[in-house]
Amino acid sequence: MDRIIYTSMTGANAAAHRQAVLSHNLANASTQGFRAEMSTFRSVPLQGSGSTTRVFALEATSGHSEVSGPVTRTGRNLDAMAMGNAWFAVQGLDGTEAYTRNGGFEVTQAGQLVTGNGLPVLSDGGGPIDVPQGAEVSLGSDGTITARTAGQPPATLGRLKLATPGADDPLKRGDDGLFRATSGNPIPNDANARMLAGAVEGSNVNAVETMVGMIAASRQFEQQMRLLQTAETNDKTASQLLSMNG
Numbered sequence: 001m002d003r004i005i006y007t008s009m010t011g012a013n014a015a016a017h018r019q020a021v022l023s024h025n026l027a028n029a030s031t032q033g034f035r036a037e038m039s040t041f042r043s044v045p046l047q048g049s050g051s052t053t054r055v056f057a058l059e060a061t062s063g064h065s066e067v068s069g070p071v072t073r074t075g076r077n078l079d080a081m082a083m084g085n086a087w088f089a090v091q092g093l094d095g096t097e098a099y100t101r102n103g104g105f106e107v108t109q110a111g112q113l114v115t116g117n118g119l120p121v122l123s124d125g126g127g128p129i130d131v132p133q134g135a136e137v138s139l140g141s142d143g144t145i146t147a148r149t150a151g152q153p154p155a156t157l158g159r160l161k162l163a164t165p166g167a168d169d170p171l172k173r174g175d176d177g178l179f180r181a182t183s184g185n186p187i188p189n190d191a192n193a194r195m196l197a198g199a200v201e202g203s204n205v206n207a208v209e210t211m212v213g214m215i216a217a218s219r220q221f222e223q224q225m226r227l228l229q230t231a232e233t234n235d236k237t238a239s240q241l242l243s244m245n246g
Helices: 002-027 207-245
Strands: 037-045 055-064 071-073 080-082 087-091 097-100 105-107 113-115 136-139 144-148 155-159 171-173 179-181 195-197 199-201
Touching: 002 037, 002 207, 055 171, 080 087, 136 195
Parallel strands: 080 199
Antiparallel strands: 037 055, 071 199, 080 195, 087 097, 097 179, 105 113, 136 144, 144 155, 171 179
């Protein structure tokens, strides 16, 4: 009897976890550069004497979707979209190098190039990028940053770091929403990487597909709960039969 209880209980928990992942994806359907989380189910046998026939159903987040989001052309000088599998390098709140596809940049009052949520954007040398006060900044397709100040010729401030992760050290999403190499080491600058200036990348979440997945996960959860109720009813019936025979 307890076999169905183990399977149904963990199946309901896995369905609830999947619902949370899908809800998070749907909530970020309009977030620039967002990568949808992917999830899978797996079965894990229960260890212990006499328990090998019991199986846990677990939900495992298997990574993120690598599909690029839609291109939105803004014409804004500080907007950029990394092409292919390239990523922008930024400095996370913990001080480590992290990566994002959100290319909506800003210049702070202190003259530092940052992301929309205030994280410093890194150059190909690994340091922050300083912008002269009052300068008009433009971005090139290779990540070159040019500043134009009134009465002065254009000056090159540096180049954005564009990192392309490899299959041997893929990116992994952190709790802060940024991506880092699985090894924890910074990814080298990719001199061949390119970006599209005056445009940003949208979220790669398919809202319709995600909503259908949420409905399916909800129904799956309800089915698991009905199995638990059935197991409870069967247990009560068996107890009554045993009492009558006793």
